[in-house]
Amino acid sequence: MLVAAELTERLLRKAVKDNPSLATDAARMADFTRQAMRSPETLVKDDEDKAMLLLEKAVARAQRDIDDELDAMYGTAPDAPRKPPSKLPQTHALLSRCIECDPHCYDARTLDVIIMADTFEQAIDGLSELEVEARQWCQERSSLYDDAVADPWDAVFMRPYLRMRARRLDLLVQAACYRQALNLACEMLDEAPADGQGVRHTAALLYARLEDEEGLNALDVRYGREGSCWMHIARSVLLYKLGRLDAAKRALNGLARLCPGAAFFLASPSYVPPYLPDRPVFKPGSADESLLACYEADFLVVDTPEFVTWALQQPNFAEAADKFGNAHGGEY
Amino acid sequence: MSMVPASEDFERLAVRWASSTAAKEYPNLVAMLSAFPERYAKDRDALPQTDADRAFALAGRAAQIFDHQVIEAKTQDDVNRSTVEATAMVDEALKLDPACHDALRIQKNLQRPTRQEMLDFLVEGAERVHDECAERARAVHAMPMQGHMGMGPYMKPYLRWMLDIANEQLSLGRYRASLEVCLKMLDADHDDVAGFRQVAALDYVKLEDEAGFHALRERYPGDDNAWFALAELFLAYKRRDFEAAERELHAIMRTYPQAGITLAYQDELPAGLFGHHEYAEGSDDELFIAVSEAAVVLDENCGDFSSPLSSWISMHPDVEAARVLEESRAQAAQEREGGDQACL
Numbered sequence: 001m002l003v004a005a006e007l008t009e010r011l012l013r014k015a016v017k018d019n020p021s022l023a024t025d026a027a028r029m030a031d032f033t034r035q036a037m038r039s040p041e042t043l044v045k046d047d048e049d050k051a052m053l054l055l056e057k058a059v060a061r062a063q064r065d066i067d068d069e070l071d072a073m074y075g076t077a078p079d080a081p082r083k084p085p086s087k088l089p090q091t092h093a094l095l096s097r098c099i100e101c102d103p104h105c106y107d108a109r110t111l112d113v114i115i116m117a118d119t120f121e122q123a124i125d126g127l128s129e130l131e132v133e134a135r136q137w138c139q140e141r142s143s144l145y146d147d148a149v150a151d152p153w154d155a156v157f158m159r160p161y162l163r164m165r166a167r168r169l170d171l172l173v174q175a176a177c178y179r180q181a182l183n184l185a186c187e188m189l190d191e192a193p194a195d196g197q198g199v200r201h202t203a204a205l206l207y208a209r210l211e212d213e214e215g216l217n218a219l220d221v222r223y224g225r226e227g228s229c230w231m232h233i234a235r236s237v238l239l240y241k242l243g244r245l246d247a248a249k250r251a252l253n254g255l256a257r258l259c260p261g262a263a264f265f266l267a268s269p270s271y272v273p274p275y276l277p278d279r280p281v282f283k284p285g286s287a288d289e290s291l292l293a294c295y296e297a298d299f300l301v302v303d304t305p306e307f308v309t310w311a312l313q314q315p316n317f318a319e320a321a322d323k324f325g326n327a328h329g330g331e332y
Numbered sequence: 333m334s335m336v337p338a339s340e341d342f343e344r345l346a347v348r349w350a351s352s353t354a355a356k357e358y359p360n361l362v363a364m365l366s367a368f369p370e371r372y373a374k375d376r377d378a379l380p381q382t383d384a385d386r387a388f389a390l391a392g393r394a395a396q397i398f399d400h401q402v403i404e405a406k407t408q409d410d411v412n413r414s415t416v417e418a419t420a421m422v423d424e425a426l427k428l429d430p431a432c433h434d435a436l437r438i439q440k441n442l443q444r445p446t447r448q449e450m451l452d453f454l455v456e457g458a459e460r461v462h463d464e465c466a467e468r469a470r471a472v473h474a475m476p477m478q479g480h481m482g483m484g485p486y487m488k489p490y491l492r493w494m495l496d497i498a499n500e501q502l503s504l505g506r507y508r509a510s511l512e513v514c515l516k517m518l519d520a521d522h523d524d525v526a527g528f529r530q531v532a533a534l535d536y537v538k539l540e541d542e543a544g545f546h547a548l549r550e551r552y553p554g555d556d557n558a559w560f561a562l563a564e565l566f567l568a569y570k571r572r573d574f575e576a577a578e579r580e581l582h583a584i585m586r587t588y589p590q591a592g593i594t595l596a597y598q599d600e601l602p603a604g605l606f607g608h609h610e611y612a613e614g615s616d617d618e619l620f621i622a623v624s625e626a627a628v629v630l631d632e633n634c635g636d637f638s639s640p641l642s643s644w645i646s647m648h649p650d651v652e653a654a655r656v657l658e659e660s661r662a663q664a665a666q667e668r669e670g671g672d673q674a675c676l
Contacts, residue, residue: 120640121574175640176632177570179540210539211508241506299633304505306448 002281003056003107008036009156010052011043013145048141051102058094062111062276065091088115104141106134106160107277110167114276120175127168134161153196162188163278166197170275173202173299182206182215195223198279201230201293208234209300211241228284229259229293233266237300240307252311256320261287261328263321265294266301266308268330287324333527333557334608334621335488337392342372343485344388345379347474352380384468387429388489394421394438395606403601433461433489437496438605451500454493465490482525491517491526492607498531499603502538502628511535511544518551527608530559530625537566537629557613558588558622566629569641581645585654588619592654595619596646600627 015032016023022032036043044050065088092115098108109130117123138161146155153162165188172181185203189195200223207216216238220231232255239248256263272295282288294301301307311317324330346368349355358364371379397418405411419442425435440453469475469486476484482491494517501510514532518524529552536545545563549555561584568577585591594616601609601624608625611617623630630642638646645651 119643121572121644124572174633177572179570180572241508243506243509303632306446306504309446310448 003052003059004037004040006156006159007040007044007049007052007056008033010049010145011036011040013156014049015043017145047102048104051098051105051108054094054098054101055105055108058091058098058108058111059276061094062088062091062115063273066274066276091115104137106130106138106164109134110160110164111276114167114171120171124168124171124175124177127164127171131161131164131168134164137161151194151196152192153194162192162197166199166278167275169199169202173206176299178206178209182210189222201228202296204228204230204234205297205300208238208241209303211238213238213242226284227254227258229255229262229290230297232259232262233293233297233300236311237297237304237307240310241304249314252314253316256317258285259290259293260285261324262290262294263311263317264324264328264330265291266297267312267321268325269298270295333524333530334604334610335492335526335606336610337389337396337606340485340488341376341385341389341392342369344385345372345376345381347485348380348382348385348472351472351474354380383428384432387425387432387435390421390425390428391432391435391438392606394418394425395434395604397421398438398605399609431464433465433493434606437493441605447500447504451497451504454497454500458493458497461493462490479520479522481521482523488525491521495526495528495531495607498528498535502531502534505538507535507538511539524552529555530557530608530622533559533563534626534628537563537570540567540570542567542571556587558584558619559625561587562622562626562629565645566626566641569644577644578648581648581650584619585650587614588616590616590658591619592651592656592658594623595648595651596655598623598627598630598642598646600624 012029012033022028032043040049041053044053069088092112095108095112095115098105099112110127113126113130114123117126138158142152142155142157144157146157149155152158165184169181169184169188172178172184182203185199185206188197188199189203192199200219203219204216207213207219216234220235232251236248236251236255239245239251270291272292279292280288282292312321346365349368349371350361350364355364358367395418397414401414402411402418405414422435422438422442425432426439429435436457437454440450445453465487466475469484472486474484474486476482476487481487494513498510498513498517501507501513511532514528514535517526517528518532521528529548532548533545536542536548545567549560561580565577565580565584568574568580581595584595588594599620601621603625604610604621609617609621611621630639630645632639632641634640634642
């Protein structure tokens with residue numbers, strides 16, 4: 001999430017609400033947008049938007065803190081129980097300021113629940129409890145400012161709630177509660193079918209993990225066989241798991257051909273910082289997409305321990321991995 | 333359910349003896365069978381047996397050495413000595429009987445194949461192993477009746493062969509394939525002497541298929557084995573029903589006296605070479621072995637760290653308290669023993 005971009009959109013919605021004629025005046029609209037992007041602080045009037053300004057700082061701080069924490073963690077106990085990045089004091093202080101400024105800043109509250117939880121159970125329960133309230137509030141704000149939209153994701157005031165659910169989805173996957181995760185993903189896709197957050201990608205991986213071929217096919221059809229990197233990975237692994245190796249090879253060829261870098265990233269898992277507050281933006285069909293998809297698919301791939309070994313025995317896949325590795329100075 | 337080489341050797345020789353001329357001295361079957369244990373105890377080697385029986389006995393002893401002595405060895409020297417000894421037994425077994433299925437399985441394992449190679453080897457041989465076992469069973473008129481394959485000792489090597497297939501598939505992340513083998517074998521052997529139900533329970537957990545697991549449990553009313561208990565616990569955790577998970581945890585701790593230590597450390601043994609590692613029902617060993625085999629669930633999605641489920645169990649306050657109590661009890665017992673020895 002680019003906090004600044006979303007704040008711009010919020011400011012614009014509010015301005016139009018105050019002054020409907022703005023919507024029909026393209027020149028003034030462009031001026032306003034420019035100003036909102038360049039110096040939003042001059043346009044921010046209420047606590048809700050002030051909190052968004054603070055949130056931007058908190059998110060940047062969270063990324064830095066997590067990097068530091070990971071550096072520290074990898075230097076120490078290998079048996080340390082895995083838990084969400086927790087108790088980042090500076091991030092927490094910044095988030096607390098957001099929440100003080102606007103108790104309904106649900107992006108801040110989502111992050112705060114995650115970083116302050118001692119265990120996955122606490123983080124998941126915390127978000128679960130908060131969701132009811134977040135949903136109600138966001139719906140109210142949205143009905144006030146957002147135009148009638150086809151999909152909840154298009155309503156900018158609904159997004160903090162939708163993001164909160166997406167983070168709970170990630171946590172369920174990390175806690176290996178796959179059936180629960182899949183149920184939540186399906187609920188989310190019914191709630192916001194246009195799926196601006198890419199929940200379907202997570203769902204594809206979950207269908208593969210639970211060896212539900214029918215479910216995976218139905219999902220693929222529902223989204224017009226768009227051929228995301230997630231879907232290619234899900235299909236390759238699922239067919240491999242089901243022992244249909246010829247079909248798996250075809251799926252793997254598709255993956256190697258259509259998803260730049262995917263073969264390399266599967267063979268050599270790369271680090272991606274946690275999604276706070278959401279999955280980074282990527283260009284469809286780019287190496288960025290492959291990197292994210294392979295990172296997210298890790299839970300599926302490590303659960304199928306010989307999949308990568310087998311994949312590297314397939315000439316096209318190995319060649320794609322080599323080529324990408326050579327071009328980008330990496331090895332696997 | 334676990335299998336024991338020594339009892340299987342006894343069963344094999346009993347079956348062969350019953351079909352041999354030696355048995356004709358007895359007036360009836362009951363008299364004959366009641367005389368057998370004494371004969372077996374007195375002079376096993378003098379009983380009628382084929383090279384295949386001798387090979388089986390050797391392979392069984394080798395499996396015991398790998399599953400017990402090698403694992404429990406204190407020094408690397410002991411490990412090496414036991415390994416050399418058991419490997420020689422496997423080679424000897426295959427010299428006596430090139431079709432000794434247990435020896436073939438163990439020998440392949442000793443070559444350290446990848447899981448996929450091991451699985452390919454087992455799948456390739458499965459049909460042949462079945463036919464050879466059946467042929468041998470028929471030769472001594474001991475072909476078990478349909479649906480009770482485990483009643484005939486000569487069919488048991490095939491059960492172990494298939495159990496290894498199911499286990500390899502479970503480890504490879506091919507849960508439906510593993511389940512398919514288990515369900516087929518549970519139909520072939522209603523008594524399930526090999527313990528396919530335990531592997532199936534873990535498959536259902538991995539697939540998070542509650543309905544499937546409960547249908548499995550219903551086939552075995554009254555069986556509260558540790559795998560079933562753990563599967564209930566895991567499934568409750570996965571559906572985030574912590575009350576139920578805690579209930580299961582407490583039930584496990586009531587059943588197995590050393591549950592605190594076992595659940596806190598969650599140690600992992602190498603896979604048994606003669607089916608599941610041997611255990612007495614309701615013993616601490618049972619839980620220990622079940623937890624070890626459940627590593628596929630406990631280590632799920634955890635990278636270098638322990639998984640949330642594994643930590644939830646090991647760091648549960650009741651598990652922690654039980655562990656401390658068990659350890660202090662064990663220490664006290666050790667000191668008492670030490671004290672006694674000092675008195676002597």
